[in-house]
Amino acid sequence: MVEMSIIYAACVAGAIGLLFLLPRRGNRWGLIGAVLGAGALGAGMLALARGSNASGDHPDVFFYVLSFVAAGGAVRMITHPRPVYAALYFILVVLATAGLFVQLGAEFMAFALIIVYAGAILITYLFVIMLAQEAPDDQHPDALLDYDATAREPVAATVIGFVLLGALLGVMYRGTNQLPARAAHRSVPDAELAMLAGKVESTLRDADLMKDSETIASVDPAARIAWVRSPSMENPRVVELPADLHVANVDTVGVSLLAEFPVSLEVAGVILMLAMLGAVVLARKPAFAAAIGSPHGFYVGEPHRKAGAP
Amino acid sequence: MTAPLSMLALNHYLLVSGVLFVIGLIGFLTRRNLIIMFLCTELMFQAAAIAMIAFGAYYGNAQGQVFLIFILTIAAAEAALALALVVALYRRRSTLDAESWSELQG
Numbered sequence: 430m431v432e433m434s435i436i437y438a439a440c441v442a443g444a445i446g447l448l449f450l451l452p453r454r455g456n457r458w459g460l461i462g463a464v465l466g467a468g469a470l471g472a473g474m475l476a477l478a479r480g481s482n483a484s485g486d487h488p489d490v491f492f493y494v495l496s497f498v499a500a501g502g503a504v505r506m507i508t509h510p511r512p513v514y515a516a517l518y519f520i521l522v523v524l525a526t527a528g529l530f531v532q533l534g535a536e537f538m539a540f541a542l543i544i545v546y547a548g549a550i551l552i553t554y555l556f557v558i559m560l561a562q563e564a565p566d567d568q569h570p571d572a573l574l575d576y577d578a579t580a581r582e583p584v585a586a587t588v589i590g591f592v593l594l595g596a597l598l599g600v601m602y603r604g605t606n607q608l609p610a611r612a613a614h615r616s617v618p619d620a621e622l623a624m625l626a627g628k629v630e631s632t633l634r635d636a637d638l639m640k641d642s643e644t645i646a647s648v649d650p651a652a653r654i655a656w657v658r659s660p661s662m663e664n665p666r667v668v669e670l671p672a673d674l675h676v677a678n679v680d681t682v683g684v685s686l687l688a689e690f691p692v693s694l695e696v697a698g699v700i701l702m703l704a705m706l707g708a709v710v711l712a713r714k715p716a717f718a719a720a721i722g723s724p725h726g727f728y729v730g731e732p733h734r735k736a737g738a739p
Numbered sequence: 740m741t742a743p744l745s746m747l748a749l750n751h752y753l754l755v756s757g758v759l760f761v762i763g764l765i766g767f768l769t770r771r772n773l774i775i776m777f778l779c780t781e782l783m784f785q786a787a788a789i790a791m792i793a794f795g796a797y798y799g800n801a802q803g804q805v806f807l808i809f810i811l812t813i814a815a816a817e818a819a820l821a822l823a824l825v826v827a828l829y830r831r832r833s834t835l836d837a838e839s840w841s842e843l844q845g
Contacts, residue, residue: 519782685802
């Protein structure tokens with residue numbers, strides 16, 4: 430059993446640490462908060478590692494490094510008073526998460542995460558942060574704004590958040606014992622090769638096991654053979670698959686995406702297009718509002734009567 | 740694919756996921772800057788993504804990763820709409836303070 434008392438104690442310590450770290454004017458408790466928070470995360474992981482109900486391998490040292498970077502970056506992100514630094518710390522969290530994905534054997538999603546989050550979404554955030562900058566007064570352009578420098582109800586939010594964390598972890602560690610059993614190991618390794626005729630074909634051509642005029646008839650991953658049809662012969666001939674031909678992570682993701690969820694993929698495309706249209710409509714400056722000198726950038730009255738007024 | 744994840748390692752990844760989610764939640768509740776509030780929702784998406792990939796690795800199939808593709812799609816759509824809203828709100832009041840909109844009534 431995972432020692433839940435240690436986890437709950439770590440939640441309390443983490444809450445106190447985060448409370449010290451949250452932004453307020455003249456904060457001198459930051460270092461104590463950081464030490465408390467890091468110690469709480471370490472204690473939680475120690476309690477997990479010593480729990481005897483879950484057997485199996487421990488995650489290796491890179492997991493600990495990456496998860497501490499992710500948690501530290503996340504804490505710094507919500508406690509840093511300047512929005513630009515918060516966005517940069519979030520990029521750090523994204524990079525650490527991508528490292529965790531690589532640890533889990535999900536290389537494709539790690540790169541997709543970096544490209545989509547760190548490359549696209551965060552750059553958009555940085556643009557908006559820089560577009561919407563405001564200085565509190567002209568004499569001190571670097572001074573902190575009041576709403577950036579102070580947190581709103583820090584005690585209530587932290588207590589609620591860490592009570593939720595304790596409850597979540599308690600439920601999760603009771604629940605992982607009752608997860609539906611997984612297959613001991615997959616009955617046919619590289620079973621997706623049956624649907625990946627193109628990959629098999631290019632591999633066989635590169636290994637000179639297929640002539641240019643021949644085509645793949647079918648693939649049998651269990652027997653590790655492929656039937657190759659040639660125009661000159663009546664029946665397809667059998668070619669043994671090379672031993673180093675395996676299904677990569679991106680192949681399994683692609684087969685699963687297109688074979689199991691094709692409709693969801695179309696819906697995702699529709700959602701993206703609607704979001705693009707919505708963003709354009711929301712953020713544009715209408716020409717007629719600019720023409721009548723609306724100070725708000727977009728029009729706030731009834732368009733027809735006011736636009737026609739002298 | 741690599742060897743399937745052990746239950747012990749799954750518990751570790753779930754711990755990291757829960758911690759990131761709660762940090763994002765606390766950030767959303769305490770910060771008053773609109774942009775940082777939306778950044779915190781992205782942090783909560785990250786936490787969900789870690790849990791998704793960890794369960795996918797535990798069961799040794801690709802469905803967790805496929806679901807993460809859809810999560811990324813929704814996150815991108817949400818970011819575009821949220822930032823457009825922030826720009827529109829900023830044009831209106833010239834401030835990013837969420838409190839300045841507290842008198843909104845339905």
